[in-house]
Amino acid sequence: MNIVVCVKQVPDSWAEKKLNPSDSTLDRDSVDAVMNELDEYAVEEALVLQEAHGGEVTILTMGPEKAGETIRKALSMGADKGVHVVDAGLHGSDAVATSAVLAKALGTLEWDLVIFGIESTDARMSVVPAMVAERLGSPQLSFATKVDVADSTVTIQRQTEYGFDTVEAKTPAVVSVVEKINEPRYPSFKGIMAAKKKPVTTLTLADLGLGADEVGLAGSWSAVDEFAARPPRQAGSVVKDEGDGGVKIAEYLAGQKFI
Amino acid sequence: MDFRIPEELQALRASFAAFVDREVRPIDESMTEEYWSGTPDHGRLHDAAEQVRRRAAQEGFYACYLPEDVGGWGVSTLGTALLVEDAARCGVRLAMMAVAPPNPSGPSTLLLQLPEHLQDVYLRPVVRGEASMCFALTEPEAGSDAQAIRTRARRDGDSWVIDGHKHYITNGDKADFAVVFAVTDPEKRAAGGITAFVVPRDQFRAGKTQWTLADTHPSELFLDGARVPADHVIGEVGLGFFAAMSFLNAGRAYIGAQCLGLAEFALDAAVAHARSRTAFGRPLSRNQGVAFPLAESKVEIEAMRWLTYHLAWAVDEGENPMLDASIVKYYDTERAYAVADRCLQVFGGMGLLREGPVERVLRHLRMLRIVEGASEVQQLVISRAMGL
Numbered sequence: 285m286n287i288v289v290c291v292k293q294v295p296d297s298w299a300e301k302k303l304n305p306s307d308s309t310l311d312r313d314s315v316d317a318v319m320n321e322l323d324e325y326a327v328e329e330a331l332v333l334q335e336a337h338g339g340e341v342t343i344l345t346m347g348p349e350k351a352g353e354t355i356r357k358a359l360s361m362g363a364d365k366g367v368h369v370v371d372a373g374l375h376g377s378d379a380v381a382t383s384a385v386l387a388k389a390l391g392t393l394e395w396d397l398v399i400f401g402i403e404s405t406d407a408r409m410s411v412v413p414a415m416v417a418e419r420l421g422s423p424q425l426s427f428a429t430k431v432d433v434a435d436s437t438v439t440i441q442r443q444t445e446y447g448f449d450t451v452e453a454k455t456p457a458v459v460s461v462v463e464k465i466n467e468p469r470y471p472s473f474k475g476i477m478a479a480k481k482k483p484v485t486t487l488t489l490a491d492l493g494l495g496a497d498e499v500g501l502a503g504s505w506s507a508v509d510e511f512a513a514r515p516p517r518q519a520g521s522v523v524k525d526e527g528d529g530g531v532k533i534a535e536y537l538a539g540q541k542f543i
Numbered sequence: 544m545d546f547r548i549p550e551e552l553q554a555l556r557a558s559f560a561a562f563v564d565r566e567v568r569p570i571d572e573s574m575t576e577e578y579w580s581g582t583p584d585h586g587r588l589h590d591a592a593e594q595v596r597r598r599a600a601q602e603g604f605y606a607c608y609l610p611e612d613v614g615g616w617g618v619s620t621l622g623t624a625l626l627v628e629d630a631a632r633c634g635v636r637l638a639m640m641a642v643a644p645p646n647p648s649g650p651s652t653l654l655l656q657l658p659e660h661l662q663d664v665y666l667r668p669v670v671r672g673e674a675s676m677c678f679a680l681t682e683p684e685a686g687s688d689a690q691a692i693r694t695r696a697r698r699d700g701d702s703w704v705i706d707g708h709k710h711y712i713t714n715g716d717k718a719d720f721a722v723v724f725a726v727t728d729p730e731k732r733a734a735g736g737i738t739a740f741v742v743p744r745d746q747f748r749a750g751k752t753q754w755t756l757a758d759t760h761p762s763e764l765f766l767d768g769a770r771v772p773a774d775h776v777i778g779e780v781g782l783g784f785f786a787a788m789s790f791l792n793a794g795r796a797y798i799g800a801q802c803l804g805l806a807e808f809a810l811d812a813a814v815a816h817a818r819s820r821t822a823f824g825r826p827l828s829r830n831q832g833v834a835f836p837l838a839e840s841k842v843e844i845e846a847m848r849w850l851t852y853h854l855a856w857a858v859d860e861g862e863n864p865m866l867d868a869s870i871v872k873y874y875d876t877e878r879a880y881a882v883a884d885r886c887l888q889v890f891g892g893m894g895l896l897r898e899g900p901v902e903r904v905l906r907h908l909r910m911l912r913i914v915e916g917a918s919e920v921q922q923l924v925i926s927r928a929m930g931l
């Protein structure tokens with residue numbers, strides 16, 4: 285069984301993020317970049333499935349040159365090869381444009397399952413897996429807390445407020461997994477060294493037959509009109525306790541309708 | 544000259560950082576009560592350290608510097624030094640148990656000199672984090688002057704019989720076996736008369752715990768007719784010090800890396816505090832009296848860094864950089880202590896509290912200025928190398 289895992293490089297979730305004033309896109313150079321943490325669960329799940337069913341695990345990413353590091357990390361966890369869609373024209377792509385690129389790239393690969401994390405920690409749209417499934421005409425099994433494959437059927441459990449749903453589809457299918465599903469492995473030094481020699485193919489927009497107007501800022505359906513820095517936090521008011529502190533606290537809480 | 548850290552070592556650091564964050568930090572945070580207590584529960588602290596050690600060993604970080612055929616990853620001295628630095632720098636105290644060096648309880652490269660069948664018995668269980676060892680050289684009458692040890696080993700048929708008294712032995716009370724240095728030829732002493740043996744737990748007795756100002760509490764060790772088979776010699780009979788030399792340079796790089804990491808941690812904390820704490824209507828950092836000592840600390844940290852990385856690199860190049868090793872041991876322990884002391888000052892009263900970040904760092908660094916060759920002994924080595 286062949287699996288493709290889509291991963292994204294994102295700014296470190298702890299870092300202070302900035303937007304470029306010129307085109308309102310994220311300033312990716314000013315912060316450390318890491319593999320989207322939620323994608324680590326997708327990579328892990330693919331490796332677990334591979335251990336059980338054999339086949340190859342391919343890592344697919346779309347992003348600038350530097351995003352190759354994220355492919356390398358997935359390869360050091362144990363994936364077999366990588367595909368990197370890199371093109372200056374991709375800059376500023378929103379979820380719709382991204383899904384177009386990923387779907388095209390997936391069209392060049394052979395797979396039974398495509399696995400995604402549930403969202404990226406920078407954009408937090410949680411829609412790319414569904415959009416890609418739609419474009420590919422594949423069944424979509426989202427928010428999986430468990431994935432099983434038998435013959436050509438994939439079954440997932442999806443956590444709900446009251447229990448879980450069991451959802452089933454024929455492969456090829458698109459799956460997104462939540463962080464409860466597993467514990468991602470740490471790359472071992474052996475894995476890191478082996479990853480240096482694993483093949484990574486790069487694809488451009490031309491390779492995928494996509495025009496510049498279909499992707500990037502031009503091909504995006506959403507746009508950032510304006511942004512502003514978060515206002516600095518206002519200094520709180522200080523109340524001196526002159527024997528009536530308790531009453532003042534009660535008055536304050538009542539004023540805020542807490543009590 | 545290329546001073547960049549190789550990509551694979553950067554990736555290894557990132558992997559280790561993820562392990563520390565996900566697995567070690569929660570255990571460390573659950574120990575806060577013990578860390579801050581005047582009367583900590585040492586049993587609980589030990590169990591937590593063991594838990595970290597075992598998990599790190601399962602993942603492979605713990606003994607990463609050992610060759611693959613004994614269960615390591617064959618990581619270079621530089622790579623290992625970077626993990627030691629990161630473990631010390633991250634502020635999670637138990638992370639310092641996740642990489643074996645420079646803890647004497649971890650699998651010493653000395654054990655690679657044991658015959659193959661004994662590596663299974665002694666080395667591999669420590670690599671797996673299932674057993675631990677201790678390194679027993681120092682005696683009440685022989686510290687800096689290590690060749691003055693009195694512990695004696697005599698050949699008796701197919702065995703060696705060892706008698707003596709060691710002290711200040713880290714992990715002596717818990718170790719599953721000891722590497723014991725004993726005199727086999729009193730005439731020759733350091734020049735071919737001192738031998739290193741592996742002595743299993745049932746052949747020695749730990750005496751009283753020796754409580755120190757640091758968080759490491761060594762103990763006495765008694766060998767009364769300890770008997771080990773003849774193959775329990777590390778390296779060759781009479782060449783115990785020679786065997787020890789084989790890991791000393793790397794060992795000093797690891798101590799240096801720990802000093803570097805702790806100094807960086809203390810400085811990060813002091814800078815953050817100086818910027819956020821207000822006195823006389825402005826942040827502490829606005830006073831040169833506060834900012835300049837921190838600037839000086841930054842300079843010293845960079846000097847420590849490059850001395851340490853250079854030493855590690857030289858070891859990896861197959862050189863025998865004994866002078867550099869003494870310089871690192873001396874400079875890093877002394878400067879890191881000075882940095883930590885300045886940083887502690889910036890915290891005022893909180894600097895002295897167990898709840899503050901720097902107090903335990905200062906105590907640990909105070910210890911490092913004495914153990915494994917005190918600063919004066921390093922100065923002695925350095926001055927001799929200068930022809931003095």
Ligand SMILES: Cc1cc2nc3c(=O)[nH]c(=O)nc-3n(C[C@H](O)[C@H](O)[C@H](O)COP(=O)(O)OP(=O)(O)OC[C@H]3O[C@@H](n4cnc5c(N)ncnc54)[C@H](O)[C@@H]3O)c2cc1C
Nearest residue numbers: 647678679680681686687711712713761914915916917919
């Ligand atoms: C917490 C702790 C853990 C330890 N763990 C271990 C361990 O696991 N295994 C082990 O074998 N040992 C261990 N030691 C022992 C440690 O290595 C020795 O304490 C150290 O080597 C110093 O020896 P000493 O205490 O006998 O001091 P001494 O040798 O008596 O030295 C006292 C002072 O005199 C100075 N001095 C000595 N000779 C000279 C000279 N020629 N010129 C100038 N100054 C000199 C020294 O630098 C020192 O300041 C540990 C010690 C401590 C405190």
